[in-house]
Amino acid sequence: MTDLTGMNITMASGKGGTGKTTVAVNFAWFLAYTGQKVQYLDCDVEEPNGHIFLKPAIRASSASKVMVPVIDQTKCTSCGECGAKCQFHAIVNLPGDTLIFPGLCHSCGLCSAVCPTGAITEGTRDVGIMENGKGTKEIEFIHGILNVGEAMAVPLIKKVKSGLKDQYVHIVDAPPGTSCPVVATLNGSDAVVMVTEPTPFGLHDLKIAIDVAKLLNIPTGVVINRDQGGYRPLSDYLETNNIPVLAVIPEDPDIARHYSQGSIILESLPRYIDTYLSLAVNLGKLLGGHNVHARRAQS
Ligand code: SF4
Numbered sequence: 001m002t003d004l005t006g007m008n009i010t011m012a013s014g015k016g017g018t019g020k021t022t023v024a025v026n027f028a029w030f031l032a033y034t035g036q037k038v039q040y041l042d043c044d045v046e047e048p049n050g051h052i053f054l055k056p057a058i059r060a061s062s063a064s065k066v067m068v069p070v071i072d073q074t075k076c077t078s079c080g081e082c083g084a085k086c087q088f089h090a091i092v093n094l095p096g097d098t099l100i101f102p103g104l105c106h107s108c109g110l111c112s113a114v115c116p117t118g119a120i121t122e123g124t125r126d127v128g129i130m131e132n133g134k135g136t137k138e139i140e141f142i143h144g145i146l147n148v149g150e151a152m153a154v155p156l157i158k159k160v161k162s163g164l165k166d167q168y169v170h171i172v173d174a175p176p177g178t179s180c181p182v183v184a185t186l187n188g189s190d191a192v193v194m195v196t197e198p199t200p201f202g203l204h205d206l207k208i209a210i211d212v213a214k215l216l217n218i219p220t221g222v223v224i225n226r227d228q229g230g231y232r233p234l235s236d237y238l239e240t241n242n243i244p245v246l247a248v249i250p251e252d253p254d255i256a257r258h259y260s261q262g263s264i265i266l267e268s269l270p271r272y273i274d275t276y277l278s279l280a281v282n283l284g285k286l287l288g289g290h291n292v293h294a295r296r297a298q299s
Pocket residue numbers: 069085086087088089090091104105106107108109110111112
């Protein structure tokens with residue numbers, strides 16, 4: 001089996017509810033079971049749940065902060081320059097007052113750069129926390145937990161990814177969908193494993209997610225989850241676009257039962273170990289067909 005040490009393998013899905021995290025935690029467990037050193041990074045910061053299955057003992061926690069401008073009203077001349085330049089409408093200039101809306105601010109720093117009177121300084125605000133620890137099978141674990149109602153997921157995702165350790169296989173659990181947090185998670189990946197369900201909705205969202213991975217030039221394969229004997233439109237699409245099927249997991253009430261109990265499926269149902277072996281072998285072939293190091297040098 002291919003040694004995946006040093007690889008960044010991102011588990012993604014076009015939509016929620018495909019079983020992405022189930023596949024991600026079980027694949028992390030499988031690689032650790034085969035003797036590889038594994039680090040699991042949960043970048044699904046709005047709804048992280050990898051910890052439910054990997055059960056890490058948390059050893060450290062730190063706040064994730066972003067820069068937010070602070071205005072000294074005594075220096076502000078209400079010239080309107082900051083509000084005019086802010087692309088994100090995070091500053092409103094009123095006669096005699098300048099208001100900041102921190103939830104809209106993207107921390108670009110432009111407003112302080114253009115302020116002619118030096119009225120804007122840089123403060124910070126918390127957007128969430130990052131925790132790390134060690135889970136089952138000695139899996140190194142990091143996740144981010146975004147504050148409720150917080151929109152700025154990307155800085156927290158970057159903080160989680162900054163914890164990547166050398167000499168480990170990195171299994172990165174991406175948020176569902178194709179928004180900015182997904183792109184931030186996919187950046188720097190050596191391969192993407194798209195977990196999909198064989199339904200019209202699953203296929204629709206899978207196509208969009210695969211287009212994003214193509215734009216980022218990341219080798220992509222698919223895990224078909226909850227298969228019920230094949231779904232022709234999905235297999236036709238994958239064949240036409242030359243996208244490999246890395247593994248097929250059948251619809252199985254036993255999997256659903258163990259999932260609902262927060263269990264690692266492979267511990268309870270070892271008959272699926274061969275499925276994850278196929279995933280590892282096919283992923284190795286996918287990576288082997290791409291010059292990862294050359295691609296990294298270009299990025
Ligand atoms: S830091 Fe950037 S995004 Fe935030 S208020 Fe200033 S100009 Fe707008």
